[in-house]
Amino acid sequence: MINKIIEILNATNEIDAWKLTERKTKSSELFFIKNKLEMNRGKDVVKYKISVYNDFSNNEHKYRGSADVELLPDMEREEIEQIIQEAAVGASFIKNKYYPLADPVEIDYNVPASDFYDNSFADILSQISEALFESDNFDNGGLNSAELFLNEHQIRIINSKGVDNSYQKRVLDIDFITNWQENSEEIELSKIITLAEFDLDTIINTVREMLIQSRERSKAESLPNINDIPVILTGSSVKELLEYFYVQANAKQIYENVSIAEIGESMQGKEIKGDKVDLLLDPNLSGSTHSVPFDKDGFPLSAQKIIEGGKLLQFWGDIRFSHYLGIEATGDIKNLSFAEGSYSEKELKSEPHLELLVFSNFQMDHLAGNFGGEIRLGRYFDGEKSIPVTGGSISANINKIKNDMLLSIEKQQINNYYGPKFIKLNNISIAGG
Amino acid sequence: MQNVKGSKFLEKKNNLMKDIIEELTKEFKYCSILGTDVRGKEYLVQKSGSSFNDSNWNERGFVVRVYNGINYTEYSFNHLIADKVEQIIDEVKKKAQQELKLITKKFELINYPLVNEDEISEEYFGEVKLLPNSITISDKLSKMNRIKDKALPLSEKIVDFRVRYEDVKVSKVFISNNKELKQSYIWSQGYLIAIARKDDDTRFFYKTFSGLKGPELLDEMENSYQEVVEKAESLIGTEPPEPGTYDVICDPDTAGIIAHEAFGHGVEADMFVKNRAKALEYLDRDVASKNVTMYDGARSANHVSSYLFDDEGTIGQNTKIIDNGILKKGISDLLSALLRKTEPTGNGKRESYERKAYSRMTNTFFASGDAELAEMIASIESGYLLENPMSGMEDPKNWGIQCVMISGKEIKNGKLTGNIVAPVLMTGYVPDLLKNISMVAKEVKLSGSGACGKGYKELVKVSSGGPYIKTKARLG
Known part of the structure; x- marks a missing residue:
C-alpha cells in the first residue's frame, strides 16, 4: 500500500513535497461492571495520513500550501488518486508562508525490552485486571465499573526528503469509577490512569487512593462560605494549571499572536513573590505515553530547557512555526518536567487553607488565563482541624496570581507531566456549596 | 433540495459483510456488522494563514458483534476484502472464545439475554440545499476569507479573526440476522471566532452555526462577523460575577447545555445498569418545575444527530424524558435495554466503528413555553442573562452540575444595564436548578456545533438547545 501511495504522490504534478504517516493499531479491551466482565473487544486497524504540499510564489514571496487526508487499506487505486488529486488542488489554495520539511536523520530506536512488550495482550490484561481489583476490599465502598484499553501502535513516518523513521509503543488506559456509602447517599469519583509501562503497583495504589478519597467525599460537608483563604491544588489540576506556561511558550501561539510571551522576559510578571517556574521538555520522560524518538514531522527530539527562574529561555515548536519565527526548531515535545518548588507539603499546609483534590471538570482557558471548576472533594483546614468538603467552586485568572505561586518540594507524575504535587495560591474566588 | 447519495464504498462491501454474518451465524446465535463511511472536510482561515484538511469526524471501517453464549x-477492523474474510472470522472467534476463557478463569461474566430482533429492511437518505462538492474548495475558502477580511479591520483590538467550516457526509450500513439498514446524510458546522486584546488582557468570543445542511451554511455565517467582533471587544476588562445565587435567564444554547448535562447524561440507561445515575430512583417523580418538558431522540428534531438507525441497528425514536416536571423515561442503547428488560430507544452510539457503543444523546432540548424574553428580563430585580456556553459537566450519581459560559449580561430592576461579567461559572444541584425554572420562552433553538464526551472520552455528535429559561443559579 505504501509503495502504491508514494508512486501516486510522486506522479501528481501539483505536489511539490509530501509526508506519509502509517499508523497500525491493535487493541484488546475489557469492560467490567463491579468485578464482572460486561464485554470484551478488540481491534486491528491501519491508517495512512498523507500531507501534500504545493509550493508557489507571489510578489517574490514563497508560499507552501498543504492538505491532510487519510487513506485506508481498502481503497482502490482510482479512489486514492482522486483523494490525492483533490488534496493537491486544495493545497494550491492554501496561502501559508513557506517552511521546510524535516531532513532525514538516522535515529537509534529499539522496542523497549520489558514484559509490557513481550507478553500477549490477553496475558497483560489478565494481570492488570487482577491488579485493578486488588484494592477493592473495603466494606462500604468499591469499584463501580472499569474499562481497560491496551493499544499497540506502530508508527512509520516517511517524507519526500528521505525521512523514514519508525517506532512502536504500547499504551494502557484504565477508566474507572469508585463508589462509597457511609450514612448518607452513595457517592462516586472517576479517574483515568494512562501508562506506558507494565506498572501494576501504580494501578493498585491509584485505585486504593481513589477509594480512600471516595470514603472522604462520602463524609464531606457542603463547602462553607469562606473568603481570603489560600487554596492548595493537587493532582491533575496542578498539571492543567502549569500547562498554561507550556502553551504560552509555543512558537505557533506566538506566530498567531495568541501569546505575547517574550524570550528573556519573565513569564510570571514583574515581581515574583512566590516560587519561580523551571520547565524542561523531555521527550524521553520515563513512564509517559508521549515519550517518542521523533515528532509528527519525523524531526528528532532531545530535551529542551524552556523556562528557568520564571524567565522564558526559548520558544518550543515544530519545524513550520519555528521557521516562521526564524528560530531553531525543538520539535513537538509533549512531555513537561517542572522543577520542584521550595516548600514541603507540611509547610504549605501549616496555616488555614482549602485543599482541592477532585473537581467535576477543572477548566483552564489557555488564551485568557481563566481557570476554575466545581469541587467534588476538598479539605478545609481552619487552623485546628481539617474537614472534607464538597460542592461550591473556585475561579481566578492565572495572570493575576502567577507571581505568587508556592510550589511543593514533593513531586508527582501524571503521564506526560512530572512536577510539583501541590501548588498554593492566594486571591482565589471561592463560592460556597 | 438535493438528495444525499449512499456510500459507494459500503455498497461494494455489502456482500462481504453478509458473508461474514452468514459464516458467524453458524457458530454464534446472534451476530451483526456495522459498516461506516464518514467523509468530510474542514476549512479554516485566519489572519496568519489557512488550512484544508480531512474532517476529524472521518471514519471508514467495520465492527462485528457476536453473542458469545453469555454476553x-x-x-x-478496516480492511475487508474477500481474502481477509476468513482471518476476520478467526479473530472474532479468538476474541469470543479463547481470550474470553482466559478471563473467565479469574472473573465471572455478566449474563446478557440474546438479542431478539424483528425483521426490518429500511433505508434513509437525507437532503440538503447544496451538496458539499457543488461548491469548489476555492469558492468555499474565498467566502470564508471575505468574512475574515471584513472582520479584521473593524477594531484595532482584534488580533485574530478565524472562520472555520466543516461539512461531513455520514453513511452507515447495519446488517444482522434479521436486519438490513442503510443511511446517508450530511451535516455541517461553522465557527466565527474573534480574539481581542488590550495590553495583556486577551479575550475571545465565538458564534456557531450547524445543521443538517451543506455549504449553504456559509451564507448563514456571512453576516455575523460584526456582532462577534463587538462581543469579543466588550469582554476586555470584564470580571466574573461576585460569587452568589442569582436570578438568571439562560439563552437557548445555555438552556441546551443544562438539558444535556442535567437529564441527558443523567438518564443514559448504561448509567442505570451500573447504578451510576440517581435519576433511576426518580422515575415518575417530579424533578423539575411544571414548566419543564424535555425531549431527546433521533426523531425529536431535525438536526445533526437525526438518523434512521443508531450504531446497534435500533431505529431512532422521539423520547419524552421529562413531562411537565415529571421524569418519565431514560434513553437506552440495546444491551442496557436487554439487561433492564426495557425497549432500546435508538440511542446506542459509537465514537466510531473502533469503539464500544454506549447510551448517548442525540438531539436534546427543553420544549417551548409561553413567555417572551422581554417579560422575563422585566421580572428580574437583580441577576444575569447568561450567554454562550463553553463547556458543561454533570455528576449523574449525585446531581452536581457545572457549566461555563463566555459571559453574562447584568440585569437590574428589570432592565439590562449594559454591564458584562465574564467568564461565568455556574454550579449547583440539578433538581434545584430545574425546580426553579419559572419562565420558559416560546421559541426553541438547537445547536449542534460541539461534541459530547462520556466522562472524558468517546466523543459523539449531538445537538442541544431550548428556549430562553428563567431560573435561580449559583454563579462563581
Missing part, C-alpha cells in the same frame, strides 16, 4: 464480544 457480547466485538471486533473492529
Whole structure:
C-alpha cells in the first residue's frame, strides 16, 4: 500500500513535497461492571495520513500550501488518486508562508525490552485486571465499573526528503469509577490512569487512593462560605494549571499572536513573590505515553530547557512555526518536567487553607488565563482541624496570581507531566456549596 | 433540495459483510456488522494563514458483534476484502472464545439475554440545499476569507479573526440476522471566532452555526462577523460575577447545555445498569418545575444527530424524558435495554466503528413555553442573562452540575444595564436548578456545533438547545 501511495504522490504534478504517516493499531479491551466482565473487544486497524504540499510564489514571496487526508487499506487505486488529486488542488489554495520539511536523520530506536512488550495482550490484561481489583476490599465502598484499553501502535513516518523513521509503543488506559456509602447517599469519583509501562503497583495504589478519597467525599460537608483563604491544588489540576506556561511558550501561539510571551522576559510578571517556574521538555520522560524518538514531522527530539527562574529561555515548536519565527526548531515535545518548588507539603499546609483534590471538570482557558471548576472533594483546614468538603467552586485568572505561586518540594507524575504535587495560591474566588 | 447519495464504498462491501454474518451465524446465535463511511472536510482561515484538511469526524471501517453464549464480544477492523474474510472470522472467534476463557478463569461474566430482533429492511437518505462538492474548495475558502477580511479591520483590538467550516457526509450500513439498514446524510458546522486584546488582557468570543445542511451554511455565517467582533471587544476588562445565587435567564444554547448535562447524561440507561445515575430512583417523580418538558431522540428534531438507525441497528425514536416536571423515561442503547428488560430507544452510539457503543444523546432540548424574553428580563430585580456556553459537566450519581459560559449580561430592576461579567461559572444541584425554572420562552433553538464526551472520552455528535429559561443559579 505504501509503495502504491508514494508512486501516486510522486506522479501528481501539483505536489511539490509530501509526508506519509502509517499508523497500525491493535487493541484488546475489557469492560467490567463491579468485578464482572460486561464485554470484551478488540481491534486491528491501519491508517495512512498523507500531507501534500504545493509550493508557489507571489510578489517574490514563497508560499507552501498543504492538505491532510487519510487513506485506508481498502481503497482502490482510482479512489486514492482522486483523494490525492483533490488534496493537491486544495493545497494550491492554501496561502501559508513557506517552511521546510524535516531532513532525514538516522535515529537509534529499539522496542523497549520489558514484559509490557513481550507478553500477549490477553496475558497483560489478565494481570492488570487482577491488579485493578486488588484494592477493592473495603466494606462500604468499591469499584463501580472499569474499562481497560491496551493499544499497540506502530508508527512509520516517511517524507519526500528521505525521512523514514519508525517506532512502536504500547499504551494502557484504565477508566474507572469508585463508589462509597457511609450514612448518607452513595457517592462516586472517576479517574483515568494512562501508562506506558507494565506498572501494576501504580494501578493498585491509584485505585486504593481513589477509594480512600471516595470514603472522604462520602463524609464531606457542603463547602462553607469562606473568603481570603489560600487554596492548595493537587493532582491533575496542578498539571492543567502549569500547562498554561507550556502553551504560552509555543512558537505557533506566538506566530498567531495568541501569546505575547517574550524570550528573556519573565513569564510570571514583574515581581515574583512566590516560587519561580523551571520547565524542561523531555521527550524521553520515563513512564509517559508521549515519550517518542521523533515528532509528527519525523524531526528528532532531545530535551529542551524552556523556562528557568520564571524567565522564558526559548520558544518550543515544530519545524513550520519555528521557521516562521526564524528560530531553531525543538520539535513537538509533549512531555513537561517542572522543577520542584521550595516548600514541603507540611509547610504549605501549616496555616488555614482549602485543599482541592477532585473537581467535576477543572477548566483552564489557555488564551485568557481563566481557570476554575466545581469541587467534588476538598479539605478545609481552619487552623485546628481539617474537614472534607464538597460542592461550591473556585475561579481566578492565572495572570493575576502567577507571581505568587508556592510550589511543593514533593513531586508527582501524571503521564506526560512530572512536577510539583501541590501548588498554593492566594486571591482565589471561592463560592460556597 | 438535493438528495444525499449512499456510500459507494459500503455498497461494494455489502456482500462481504453478509458473508461474514452468514459464516458467524453458524457458530454464534446472534451476530451483526456495522459498516461506516464518514467523509468530510474542514476549512479554516485566519489572519496568519489557512488550512484544508480531512474532517476529524472521518471514519471508514467495520465492527462485528457476536453473542458469545453469555454476553457480547466485538471486533473492529478496516480492511475487508474477500481474502481477509476468513482471518476476520478467526479473530472474532479468538476474541469470543479463547481470550474470553482466559478471563473467565479469574472473573465471572455478566449474563446478557440474546438479542431478539424483528425483521426490518429500511433505508434513509437525507437532503440538503447544496451538496458539499457543488461548491469548489476555492469558492468555499474565498467566502470564508471575505468574512475574515471584513472582520479584521473593524477594531484595532482584534488580533485574530478565524472562520472555520466543516461539512461531513455520514453513511452507515447495519446488517444482522434479521436486519438490513442503510443511511446517508450530511451535516455541517461553522465557527466565527474573534480574539481581542488590550495590553495583556486577551479575550475571545465565538458564534456557531450547524445543521443538517451543506455549504449553504456559509451564507448563514456571512453576516455575523460584526456582532462577534463587538462581543469579543466588550469582554476586555470584564470580571466574573461576585460569587452568589442569582436570578438568571439562560439563552437557548445555555438552556441546551443544562438539558444535556442535567437529564441527558443523567438518564443514559448504561448509567442505570451500573447504578451510576440517581435519576433511576426518580422515575415518575417530579424533578423539575411544571414548566419543564424535555425531549431527546433521533426523531425529536431535525438536526445533526437525526438518523434512521443508531450504531446497534435500533431505529431512532422521539423520547419524552421529562413531562411537565415529571421524569418519565431514560434513553437506552440495546444491551442496557436487554439487561433492564426495557425497549432500546435508538440511542446506542459509537465514537466510531473502533469503539464500544454506549447510551448517548442525540438531539436534546427543553420544549417551548409561553413567555417572551422581554417579560422575563422585566421580572428580574437583580441577576444575569447568561450567554454562550463553553463547556458543561454533570455528576449523574449525585446531581452536581457545572457549566461555563463566555459571559453574562447584568440585569437590574428589570432592565439590562449594559454591564458584562465574564467568564461565568455556574454550579449547583440539578433538581434545584430545574425546580426553579419559572419562565420558559416560546421559541426553541438547537445547536449542534460541539461534541459530547462520556466522562472524558468517546466523543459523539449531538445537538442541544431550548428556549430562553428563567431560573435561580449559583454563579462563581
